[in-house]
Amino acid sequence: MTEFAKLTVTLTEPVAVVRHLRNDFRQESYDHIPGTAVRGALAAQWLLAHGDPDDDFLEIFEGDGVFGPLHSAASLPVPLSVKVHKYRADDDCRVLWWDAIREEVDVCQYCKQTLEFSKGGPIGKVRRTPRTRNALDAEGNARSGNLFNQSSIAAGNVFEGWLSGPALRSLRIDGEPVRTLSLGGKRTIQGNAEVAIDFGAEPEPVELVGKDVVLRLAAPGIFVDKLGLPAAEPDLCELSKVLGVKVSSVVKSWPRWTEVGGWHLASGLPKPTERAVQAGSTYRVRCAERPSEAALRALMVRGVGLRRREGFGALCRPVAPLSFYEWGGVLARLRADMATVERTLPQLHERTRELRSGIENDAPFQDQLARDDQYSIALRKLLDVTDPVLYGRLVTRLESGK
Ligand SMILES: [Zn+2]
Numbered sequence: 539m540t541e542f543a544k545l546t547v548t549l550t551e552p553v554a555v556v557r558h559l560r561n562d563f564r565q566e567s568y569d570h571i572p573g574t575a576v577r578g579a580l581a582a583q584w585l586l587a588h589g590d591p592d593d594d595f596l597e598i599f600e601g602d603g604v605f606g607p608l609h610s611a612a613s614l615p616v617p618l619s620v621k622v623h624k625y626r627a628d629d630d631c632r633v634l635w636w637d638a639i640r641e642e643v644d645v646c647q648y649c650k651q652t653l654e655f656s657k658g659g660p661i662g663k664v665r666r667t668p669r670t671r672n673a674l675d676a677e678g679n680a681r682s683g684n685l686f687n688q689s690s691i692a693a694g695n696v697f698e699g700w701l702s703g704p705a706l707r708s709l710r711i712d713g714e715p716v717r718t719l720s721l722g723g724k725r726t727i728q729g730n731a732e733v734a735i736d737f738g739a740e741p742e743p744v745e746l747v748g749k750d751v752v753l754r755l756a757a758p759g760i761f762v763d764k765l766g767l768p769a770a771e772p773d774l775c776e777l778s779k780v781l782g783v784k785v786s787s788v789v790k791s792w793p794r795w796t797e798v799g800g801w802h803l804a805s806g807l808p809k810p811t812e813r814a815v816q817a818g819s820t821y822r823v824r825c826a827e828r829p830s831e832a833a834l835r836a837l838m839v840r841g842v843g844l845r846r847r848e849g850f851g852a853l854c855r856p857v858a859p860l861s862f863y864e865w866g867g868v869l870a871r872l873r874a875d876m877a878t879v880e881r882t883l884p885q886l887h888e889r890t891r892e893l894r895s896g897i898e899n900d901a902p903f904q905d906q907l908a909r910d911d912q913y914s915i916a917l918r919k920l921l922d923v924t925d926p927v928l929y930g931r932l933v934t935r936l937e938s939g940k
Contacts, residue, residue, distance in 0.1 A: 542839050543706050544739035547571065547608050547697050552667040552690035553721045553729030567690070569660045570613035571697055571721055573757060573849010574800055577605035579719045580708040587711045594707075600847070603705025604840060607757045607849045608697035612662030612922070614856040615818035617754045618792035621653040627861060629931075635858035638792070639752055639822055658794060658818025661859055663924045665692040665898050692898065693729070700741055700839040705847065709735050742855055743834035750789060751781065751829065753821040753842060756854035758798050758814040760844040768813035770795070772842040772851075777823060780840060781833045784826040793819040800848055814850065862931065869936050871916035878906065878913070879936060886933045893926035 554567040555575045581599050585591070591599075616622065621636040621643060628649040636643040636653060645652055667690040701709065709716050715735050722728030745752040753772065761769040770793040777785040796816040800809040829837075843851035860868070872879055885902040892899055900907065900921060907914050907921075920936075923929040 541706055541737075542700055542702050542739065542741055543709055544736040544741075545576070545608065545699050545701060545709075546734040546736070547699075547719065547721070548732045548734075549691060549693050549695045549697075549721075549729055550732055551693050551729035553731070554690040555722065569664045569691065570610070571608035571699070573605045573607045573699070573847075573852060575721055576608060576699065576701075576719075577705075577708075577848060579721050580605070580705075580716070582720065583711060583716060584708055597704050598707045599705075601704045602847070603701065603703035604846050604852075605701055605705050605708075605849055606699040606839065606841070606852045608699035609756060609854065610664060610695065610697050611857060613660050613664050613697070614756060614854050615658045615816075616656035616661050617820045617856060618656055618658050618794055618816075618818045619754075619790075619820040619822075620656045620858075622656050623649075623651055624654045625651060627651075629862045632861055632863045633858075634861045639747060639790075639820065655792070656818065658816050661856055662922075664695055665924060666690060666896075667692045690729070694900075699849075699852075702839045706737075709737075741835045741838040743831055744837050744853060745855055746828065746834065747822065749825050749828050750822050751777075751785075751825060751834070751837075753823065754854055754856065755815065755817050755819045755842075755851065756856075757817050757841075757849050757852040758796055759819060759842060759851040760798065760812055760814045761842075761851075762844065770815055771821060772823075774823070776842065777837075780837050781825060781829040783829050783833075785823050786826060787824050789822045789824050791819070791821045793821075798850065800845070862928070865932055865935075868916045868919050869932065871912045872920070872936060873939065875913050882906065883933075883937055886936070889921075890926055890930040890933060893924060893929055898924060 553571065555572060556567050577599060581595075584595060584598070588595070616635075617637065617639075619638045621638065622634065623631070623646060627634060627646070631646055631648040633646070633648075638655075643653060716733050719731050719733050720728050721731055745754070759772065761772050763769040771788050771791055774785045774787070793815040796814050797811045798814045799811045802809055838853050838855075840846065841849075841851035841853055845851070882903070888902075889899070903917060903921060906917055920929075920932060923932065
């Protein structure tokens with residue numbers, strides 16, 4: 539019986555986990571917290587409490603436990619099996635995703651636009667801190683050559699992820715659950731975060747279509763063939779073992795190659811780059827019979843392939859974003875309190891202008907967000923839209939009452 543824990547992390551400071559360090563000091567940073575960063579942050583706390591790495595450390599951090607990536611609904615990758623509009627969807631388009639796992643569609647039935655496969659980018663936009671900032675050293679002085687450009691995920695973002703196996707032991711220090719983490723490490727802007735751990739949480743099962751299991755990667759996957767050479771598909775023997783049923787073939791796959799590096803925790807040295815398939819890669823694999831619910835849940839947290847302890851091969855079940863048409867339901871919940879909506883319209887419109895300049899300011903809405911009702915849930919959803927064009931159109935639609 540594998541044990542799981544669900545980690546919910548709320549950033550109290552901006553965080554940037556950097557993808558590439560480029561020599562022009564402009565950086566690309568992730569929209570989520572990769573498993574390597576989660577593992578690094580927990581390892582740093584362990585070392586602070588216990589001193590030098592010992593056998594226990596190796597079992598927790600270099601053993602067969604899993605430190606999964608932390609994602610929000612917006613930061614998960616659009617599966618590569620999903621077709622999307624090539625250009626902006628019309629207001630009347632009721633659907634934004636067509637999944638080739640289930641249907642072969644080439645044209646949107648509403649706007650007649652040709653569709654194209656996703657490139658595996660994030661589903662939505664996470665809130666970012668739009669300013670150039672310096673990386674600070676322990677004394678609060680700017681480190682030379684560490685000027686970062688618009689690369690931090692803003693404070694307030696909430697991300698979730700899973701740990702399993704011996705990795706769970708990293709979540710308690712002297713018997714007490716970890717409550718804060720300093721996410722980051724080498725090559726990153728560190729940020730503090732509040733942590734909530736649910737030791738009893740149950741992961742979602744991996745998706746089933748008939749007897750076929752659908753694997754959608756939330757992180758790059760590292761697979762090898764029998765000769766140890768890079769492979770574009772997960773190993774069928776590995777899957778058969780985890781699912782407890784014979785997995786006979788990969789029926790269809792939507793992979794894309796990428797490269798991954800990493801840090802070796804105990805030595806603090808960079809790892810060599812490996813070939814991997816990128817997050818969003820999707821596989822439909824055929825099973826001889828339907829796997830058990832428990833096996834599907836265990837697979838979701840375990841992931842597939844190599845270096846799973848660093849979060850590689852993590853799986854997910856992303857949900858399609860709402861179409862403009864589907865936003866009608868959210869706007870209706872706001873309109874149920876039309877008096878408040880009318881009073882708030884000037885601030886809601888002002889936010890469109892702010893979003894265009896990269897500002898996300900929730901302060902004018904704090905009282906309403908604190909309400910414990912459908913209105914506050916709907917308002918949170920609306921304020922989570924950071925695309926100024928979509929947001930502006932939604933506010934106009936809210937105002938017009940359509
Ligand atoms: Zn359309």
